[in-house]
């Protein structure tokens with residue numbers, strides 16, 4: 622991190638907060654004692670974090686006094702209340718890193734006093750295994766250093782890209798919801814393998830390794846997917862026969878339409894928080 626002495630305060634102790642805190646500790650970026658977490662009522666979640674050396678508090682005043690980076694990890698429906706509780710304690714020395722899906726930066730800025738430095742990130746559920754596909758955007762008062770610091774912290778959840786905030790609806794549609802598309806693909810591959818005569822266990826193992834191997838091929842060779850696809854598609858072979866069926870069934874079009882609908886839905890949900 623740019624400033625390793627930064628103390629981190631996390632608001633929320635749920636799945637996202639836990640993945641974030643555990644990722645930071647595993648990376649060695651900040652020691653557990655440099656992280657303070659608060660939530661609303663689930664004391665068991667705070668207890669679990671205390672067990673790994675993290676500090677926990679039951680209110681936001683002391684958390685904000687200790688921390689320079691404030692991480693927002695509450696559900697969007699609880700955002701308004703959490704921001705209202707935080708507002709009196711947030712100042713120019715704080716960097717606010719929002720992990721909340723769909724809450725626009727101007728909404729956060731307006732609730733925390735206008736000139737607060739905000740970075741908003743969209744991570745996905747693979748954060749739990751530190752393989753999230755994450756994108757981050759800086760608010761109107763966030764500096765280059767703020768963005769770099771946020772990216773360093775977010776890198777504990779997986780690779781991070783910096784985008785404009787307006788791109789975050791598309792990021793949500795592709796990467797935020799993305800694990801579900803891949804899980805559906807996996808379910809279908811496993812079912813198809815079983816129908817083709819494999820045991821479910823064998824089908825699962827083959828499907829999993831096939832998806833993992835294909836992703837690694839793309840990452841390591843840096844090839845375009847179309848190029849790798851054409852390499853495995855021999856004229857008159859099995860792959861070509863299968864791809865023809867997928868094309869006739871509109872597989873690609875369905876994915877494009879699904880992601881377009883998810884982006885639209887993200888915009889609809891964000892519009893509810895549109896009035897800064």
Ligand SMILES: NC(=O)c1ccc[n+]([C@@H]2O[C@H](COP(=O)([O-])OP(=O)(O)OC[C@H]3O[C@@H](n4cnc5c(N)ncnc54)[C@H](OP(=O)(O)O)[C@@H]3O)[C@@H](O)[C@H]2O)c1
Nearest residue numbers: 633634635636637660661662663695696699721722744746
């Ligand atoms: N889960 C993911 O993989 C994922 C991926 C991308 C983005 N996100 C985003 O991350 C955020 C958190 O999601 P999650 O899955 O971690 O939710 P979660 O498991 O429901 O956790 C939410 C946490 O917020 C706390 N909370 C609610 N209101 C609060 C308040 N006023 N003050 C302090 N703490 C408060 C809750 O405390 P109590 O339990 O005590 O009520 C709970 O610890 C969401 O905005 C979501 O969009 C999550």
